[in-house]
Amino acid sequence: ASRFDWLIDEARLTAQTLLDRAEELASPTLRLGITGLSRAGKTVFTTALIHALMRGGRLPVFRAMHEGRIAGARLEPQPDDGVPRFDYESHVATLVDDRRWPESTRRISELRLAVDYAPARGGRRTLTLDIVDYPGEWLLDLPLLDQTYAEFSAKSLSLARAPARRPLAGPFLAALEASNPAGTADEPEARRIAALFTDYLAACRAETVSMSLLPPGRFLMPGDLEGSPALTFAPLDLPEGAEAPSGSLHAMMERRFEAYKERVVRPFFRDHFARLDRQIVLIDVLSALNAGPAALADLEAALDGILTAFRIGRNSWLSALFRHRIGKVLFAATKADHLHHTSHDPLEAILRRLVERALARAEGAGAEIDVVALAAVRATREAMVKRGRAHLPAIVGVPEAGQHDADEFDGLAEAAVFPGDLPENPSALFDPALGFNGLSDASGGDFRFLRFRPPVVERNAEGLALPMPHIRLDRALEFLLGDRLK
Ligand code: GDP
Numbered sequence: 001a002s003r004f005d006w007l008i009d010e011a012r013l014t015a016q017t018l019l020d021r022a023e024e025l026a027s028p029t030l031r032l033g034i035t036g037l038s039r040a041g042k043t044v045f046t047t048a049l050i051h052a053l054m055r056g057g058r059l060p061v062f063r064a065m066h067e068g069r070i071a072g073a074r075l076e077p078q079p080d081d082g083v084p085r086f087d088y089e090s091h092v093a094t095l096v097d098d099r100r101w102p103e104s105t106r107r108i109s110e111l112r113l114a115v116d117y118a119p120a121r122g123g124r125r126t127l128t129l130d131i132v133d134y135p136g137e138w139l140l141d142l143p144l145l146d147q148t149y150a151e152f153s154a155k156s157l158s159l160a161r162a163p164a165r166r167p168l169a170g171p172f173l174a175a176l177e178a179s180n181p182a183g184t185a186d187e188p189e190a191r192r193i194a195a196l197f198t199d200y201l202a203a204c205r206a207e208t209v210s211m212s213l214l215p216p217g218r219f220l221m222p223g224d225l226e227g228s229p230a231l232t233f234a235p236l237d238l239p240e241g242a243e244a245p246s247g248s249l250h251a252m253m254e255r256r257f258e259a260y261k262e263r264v265v266r267p268f269f270r271d272h273f274a275r276l277d278r279q280i281v282l283i284d285v286l287s288a289l290n291a292g293p294a295a296l297a298d299l300e301a302a303l304d305g306i307l308t309a310f311r312i313g314r315n316s317w318l319s320a321l322f323r324h325r326i327g328k329v330l331f332a333a334t335k336a337d338h339l340h341h342t343s344h345d346p347l348e349a350i351l352r353r354l355v356e357r358a359l360a361r362a363e364g365a366g367a368e369i370d371v372v373a374l375a376a377v378r379a380t381r382e383a384m385v386k387r388g389r390a391h392l393p394a395i396v397g398v399p400e401a402g403q404h405d406a407d408e409f410d411g412l413a414e415a416a417v418f419p420g421d422l423p424e425n426p427s428a429l430f431d432p433a434l435g436f437n438g439l440s441d442a443s444g445g446d447f448r449f450l451r452f453r454p455p456v457v458e459r460n461a462e463g464l465a466l467p468m469p470h471i472r473l474d475r476a477l478e479f480l481l482g483d484r485l486k
Pocket of ligand 1: 036037038039040041042043044045101102103104105334335336337338374375376377378379380451452
């Protein structure tokens with residue numbers, strides 16, 4: 001990027017920061033980002049968080065709520081007109097009325113909540129909470145801002161040719177062999193190559209449960225850009241130091257790559273990411289654990305990619321975008337209701353290990369960081385179930401119908417799984433010599449992909465849903481909001 005782009009970013013961000021500050025003075029405002037890879041649990045968490053602030057519930061660790069200092073929370077019109085609204089009402093209806101999980105996050109959305117509370121020292125105040133839910137895949141694009149098209153091509157192709165990915169990249173690499181970057185640009189050819197490149201990225205993610213993800217992030221999670229020309233580029237096999245002849249395929253792809261950076265990546269970081277005060281990163285650690293050591297290593301690599309966005313040093317030109325630092329980051333392992341409560345602490349220990357290793361390369365990240373294992377919406381209960389002579393701790397819930405991995409559960413009112421225990425010492429999972437092979441059901445079955453329906457939630461006389469059951473949601477709320485409601 002040129003010095004000029006940098007100045008424009010700087011100016012726009014400064015203007016936006018001043019506007020944010022003015023608003024902050026008028027009424028205290030907190031911008032909370034909710035992110036995570038696809039299916040990590042963003043929609044469910046965001047819905048549950050808003051619901052808990054509006055309806056309360058059993059939240060002993062969330063002090064302001066527990067002490068009765070939160071008078072209420074109201075939805076308000078959001079500040080950014082250009083961003084879709086998080087569809088809270090319909091997500092609650094899906095969860096409570098249909099007992100189905102709501103539709104997952106596919107693009108950025110936002111919701112503003114005004115929380116009326118009584119500070120511990122007395123009086124009345126309002127905290128304006130702006131919640132921004134966005135796909136974690138988009139964070140993978142940050143390194144692109146610093147790359148030329150030639151660098152992006154070289155890097156992407158060396159990964160595509162690495163042994164693990166090569167089998168998945170076959171058709172894409174074959175198309176590259178048949179193409180000539182210096183030849184005349186041809187729209188159908190560009191589209192075909194871009195489509196094969198997209199298929200290859202999608203195959204990489206499908207192949208591994210947790211997906212070691214590769215940019216461009218919008219190729220995996222296009223949001224509103226699905227099918228748009230900004231996404232019809234791909235890396236090309238370029239000779240070292242090759243200039244792009246005008247009118248060539250090379251020139252066309254290069255132009256689109258630059259357009260992607262300028263019109264898609266940079267605005268997202270400048271207008272959204274750089275303005276966040278707090279951030280929760282949701283991680284489906286359990287799926288990776290279930291799938292075994294390769295998936296766990298893969299998850300770690302994916303996290304490493306995502307966390308780059310959280311550890312930009314001051315000496316990089318990118319730091320202009322990150323002057324306003326995110327003050328607190330919470331990493332949360334989701335869906336803890338698939339485990340017995342004795343495994344919740346071990347799950348946190350595993351997550352801490354994953355995140356520590358990914359953050360180890362940080363150049364003084366500066367944010368306060370914590371980890372938690374939670375279930376935003378608890379779909380199961382615990383029971384002791386007799387198996388032969390033994391009584392085993394089990395997780396009981398209503399299986400979702402139509403899970404082709406677990407047909408035998410179709411139509412059952414309730415099913416019990418025996419999740420077994422997570423190791424107390426997470427090192428066992430990270431050391432191949434110790435022979436960890438993925439989790440298995442304590443009774444020898446495979447419970448990996450069993451999904452439970454959301455729980456029964458009652459409604460009050462006015463038809464409002466009563467609080468939803470959860471695991472440790474209150475800890476997340478206390479870490480993210482507690483100090484601002486004192
Ligand atoms: P997103 O892609 O990050 O928005 O993920 P979602 O919030 O849509 O969650 C993906 C799926 O994970 C849901 O459809 C549920 O099946 C499951 N899930 C998410 N959160 C929970 C939870 O707290 N408990 C349980 N049991 N399942 C959850």
